[in-house]
Amino acid sequence: xxxxxxxxxxxxxxxxxxxxxxxxxxxxxxxxxxxxxxxxxxxxxxxxxxxxxxxxxxxxxxxxxxxxxxxxxxxxxxxxxxxxxxxxxxxxxxxxxxxxxxxxxxxxxxxxxxxxxxxxxxxxxxxxxxxxxxxxxxxxxxxxxxxxxxxxxxxx
Numbered sequence: 001x002x003x004x005x006x007x008x009x010x011x012x013x014x015x016x017x018x019x020x021x022x023x024x025x026x027x028x029x030x031x032x033x034x035x036x037x038x039x040x041x042x043x044x045x046x047x048x049x050x051x052x053x054x055x056x057x058x059x060x061x062x063x064x065x066x067x068x069x070x071x072x073x074x075x076x077x078x079x080x081x082x083x084x085x086x087x088x089x090x091x092x093x094x095x096x097x098x099x100x101x102x103x104x105x106x107x108x109x110x111x112x113x114x115x116x117x118x119x120x121x122x123x124x125x126x127x128x129x130x131x132x133x134x135x136x137x138x139x140x141x142x143x144x145x146x147x148x149x150x151x152x153x154x155x156x
Contacts, residue, residue: 005031012039012055015048024058036067044072044088047081052088062093069099077105077121080114085121095126102132110138110154113147118154128154 003011003023008031011020020039032038040060043051052072056062065071073093076084085105089095098104106126109117118138122128131137136144142151 012043017050017054021054029058029060038064041072045075056091062088073105077108078112082116089124095124106138111141115149
């Protein structure tokens, strides 16, 4: 079967990992859509851990950024997808990459009170002191949004 680019992205979006795996030898595992998102970013964003694993095993680069500078790790950090984050980190996603506004995965996780993900990112060496382009740190965002449990982790 011949797959269009749209079909291939739909496989990642809908977690059809076996179908995705069967075509990866004939497509670029790091292909991008019109917004610059990769298959990995799309699969991760939808918390499709099977597809994420297939893509990582096929050599997908976890650090590729979309047109806004977001990576797969950033794309899931505000959602709190710990299992998917663990996979990305195990495949060497760079924990402190920043997007076009200077935000990191830790800033996203802190902003949305994703305590378990904040802990995981810190365990993988996330720098709690990094600031975005507006000068705010993860702790600033946690404080501003009333995420006291996250704030305690960031201040310890």
